[in-house]
Amino acid sequence: MSRKSNRQEILTKGLRFVHERGFASASVRDIVEAAGVPQGSFTNHFASKEAFGLEILNLYFANASEVTRQTLRNEALPPLERLAAWIDSSKTGVSVSGQCNGCLLGNLAAEVADHSEALRTRLLEIFAEVQAAVTECLAAATHTGDLPQTLDCNRLAAFIVASLQGANLLAKVQGSMEPVERFKQILFAKVLR
């Protein structure tokens, strides 16, 4: 393979490996083996494991942003249907190879927020972008009259982003997407009514 495709293989297979096994658990050797490239490739392309971590985080977020574009930002749907579609997308998004591996954002937050300032800072930015997309969608619902105009959309969006992370985490422990479905139902029945 060319240098460029080695780099791509390390990122796509490495992302999958880390999502399934955790970041700290994954050695550089595991990652290059998963990618099917020589060990030297890793150091050719990434200054450190933390640098690799930042790149897979960005890759994961790029995929998640595409889902956001198709759901939360899909103006063909009424705002609250977009929100529901976005929450539903968690149910497939967190299931790599048939398992419930949780959301990579939450997994990395739990694992590395304490000891990699670079990853913590990037996670903070990403969560803020996700929250902004949810805020926009809730604001659209206040314009259509589906939610009260006095709603503090940003605060409620922060609650939704955090609670969905919790639901994804419990889904991972239980090996079932039930916590995500329950979160959605209670959110719509109680918080957004």
Next chain:
Amino acid sequence: MSRKSNRQEILTKGLRFVHERGFASASVRDIVEAAGVPQGSFTNHFASKEAFGLEILNLYFANASEVTRQTLRNEALPPLERLAAWIDSSKTGVSVSGQCNGCLLGNLAAEVADHSEALRTRLLEIFAEVQAAVTECLAAATHTGDLPQTLDCNRLAAFIVASLQGANLLAKVQGSMEPVERFKQILFAKVLR
């Protein structure tokens, strides 16, 4: 130190180290260094790192159960005040050495639920016990008339346990307990009203 106190040191200092740094990141060497005991002590007392993980999880849960006893199960307080006190306890409980290290249950769920069946199973049991304590408290609130008698207490308890995990996770990323306070406020203002 005696054999017994070496074991205790490994557990208490090891729990703290894992809570601050993550389970996969913590090597056996890190753990014995944190405990100030010879490396051989670890293998004398624990069959594997997973066995050690189960013991610190049980130790953490024993501490958390004491907090539950003083809050959720404190019959001197009205039920919903107990629930609020339990959520507030998260704000101190997750802060080891002044940092927001998250809840160890959530951290381990994110890190190891995929690749240690023993730890995943124990986490599942512990989350079920926490959920049962919240269910009991909500049921008590239905008896006092603070919540409607028709409430599905168990389902709402599952939502609360998961959402609080999410709030703790975001608190860890943000280095601030604001997500936990926001969760509590929205829970009481919208879900439990």
